[in-house]
Amino acid sequence: MAERNGSDPQSLARRMFLERAGLLGGTVAVGGGSYLLNPKGAWAADPIRVGIATDLTGPISWGGVPNANVARMVIEDINAAGGLLGRPLQMILEDTATNEAFAVTKVRKLVQKDKVDVVFGGITSSMRNAIKDTIVNRGKTLYIYPQLYEGRECTPYLFCTGPTPAQQCDTFIPWLIKNGGKKFYLPSADYVWPHVLNEYARKTIEKHGGEVVGEEYFPVDHNEYSATVNKIMSSGVNVVFNTTISPGVAALFKQLSDAGFSKKGGRLACVYYDENALNITSANEVEGLASCLDYFKAVNDPYGAKLQEKYTKLYGTKNSFTAGSGSTGMYRGIRLWAESVKEARSVKREEVAAALDHAKLLDGPGGPCEMVPGTRHVKMNMYTAVAKGGKYEIVEKSNGAVLPGECLKS
Numbered sequence: 001m002a003e004r005n006g007s008d009p010q011s012l013a014r015r016m017f018l019e020r021a022g023l024l025g026g027t028v029a030v031g032g033g034s035y036l037l038n039p040k041g042a043w044a045a046d047p048i049r050v051g052i053a054t055d056l057t058g059p060i061s062w063g064g065v066p067n068a069n070v071a072r073m074v075i076e077d078i079n080a081a082g083g084l085l086g087r088p089l090q091m092i093l094e095d096t097a098t099n100e101a102f103a104v105t106k107v108r109k110l111v112q113k114d115k116v117d118v119v120f121g122g123i124t125s126s127m128r129n130a131i132k133d134t135i136v137n138r139g140k141t142l143y144i145y146p147q148l149y150e151g152r153e154c155t156p157y158l159f160c161t162g163p164t165p166a167q168q169c170d171t172f173i174p175w176l177i178k179n180g181g182k183k184f185y186l187p188s189a190d191y192v193w194p195h196v197l198n199e200y201a202r203k204t205i206e207k208h209g210g211e212v213v214g215e216e217y218f219p220v221d222h223n224e225y226s227a228t229v230n231k232i233m234s235s236g237v238n239v240v241f242n243t244t245i246s247p248g249v250a251a252l253f254k255q256l257s258d259a260g261f262s263k264k265g266g267r268l269a270c271v272y273y274d275e276n277a278l279n280i281t282s283a284n285e286v287e288g289l290a291s292c293l294d295y296f297k298a299v300n301d302p303y304g305a306k307l308q309e310k311y312t313k314l315y316g317t318k319n320s321f322t323a324g325s326g327s328t329g330m331y332r333g334i335r336l337w338a339e340s341v342k343e344a345r346s347v348k349r350e351e352v353a354a355a356l357d358h359a360k361l362l363d364g365p366g367g368p369c370e371m372v373p374g375t376r377h378v379k380m381n382m383y384t385a386v387a388k389g390g391k392y393e394i395v396e397k398s399n400g401a402v403l404p405g406e407c408l409k410s
Contacts, residue, residue, distance in 0.1 A: 048088070096121070148272060173205055304366060
């Protein structure tokens with residue numbers, strides 16, 4: 001009974017954490033890591049229910065908290081502008097706690113009990129793979145995944161709004177070879193995203209005259225990398241193309257820093273590393289780290305600057321609006337879905353999916369974007385940036401929107 005009321009010690013600890021993160025203002029905690037954001041004011045029509053499933057607690061919460069913040073910000077903006085089809089949006093937020101088995105029960109609740117019209121969320125690819133069947137196949141519900149990922153997701157009614165390997169590697173790896181060197185080492189977390197991304201990265205490295213000296217896989221919480229660091233330092237590696245994740249990534253970067261990898265001319269690279277990720281380690285441990293994403297604060301485009309100003313006013317700077325945390329994918333995902341609901345004049349899955357297939361935004365963080373018809377993926381601008389003194393500097397911008405290269409018909 002305590003769990004139902006959200007008054008047990010675990011629920012109270014979770015709520016205190018989220019309150020400190022600035023997330024829960026205006027929400028109603030309904031127990032067990034579930035939160036409800038009701039639309040403000042009086043509405044004559046029943047609400048459209050929007051499910052958000054993300055990691056508010058656990059090792060990936062640094063990405064999940066800003067995901068939820070962005071969702072709330074966009075949903076409140078849509079409601080303030082009159083809602084959709086004369087109906088308000090009601091946000092039902094579930095903490096998936098970086099635990100795939102737990103997350104399945106949470107999305108089952110969203111689909112079966114709350115009967116949401118759409119689900120947004122998931123940070124890791126293992127999370128997406130764990131929950132997608134419950135949403136899309138069993139639940140017959142539209143699912144929009146906002147995070148950068150390894151590609152190859154071509155499930156009907158599942159739309160991806162973050163960058164793909166083609167968007168992150170095709171220009172980034174040539175830049176790394178030119179600004180780092182030809183010898184690469186690939187330390188990796190042992191799950192689907194690193195395995196598949198590394199396959200693409202290896203082909204791209206070799207295509208441009210580079211060499212993969214080593215490729216290793218570790219549990220996500222692995223923290224002893226001395227043998228790997230020794231291999232990197234003794235084999236003349238120029239670029240460490242990292243796909244280890246929290247909590248293990250902090251130990252790897254510290255041990256590389258202590259060994260003097262960057263000071264001796266080595267280049268760290270990590271395609272999910274955004275401004276929030278820079279807080280995982282001391283700035284000196286990731287000095288010179290290069291990343292390639294669809295948005296950085298340093299892009300400083302007028303539209304993105306306004307979003308940053310509004311987001312910071314609402315939520316502060318601890319959990320920033322960034323790309324690698326999936327915040328930009330969450331922003332464009334909700335906005336593209338909203339435009340599709342307007343066009344379809346319906347919230348039914350089939351009608352909205354048909355409109356979403358060609359949806360576009362004239363502006364957004366980092367620039368305009370649009371779905372590539374028939375692929376359920378987005379083309380968007382891409383940026384390469386380098387960490388300097390705990391912040392990013394843009395060193396290269398794509399020449400227009402980059403195609404995702406996924407789910408193409410042969």
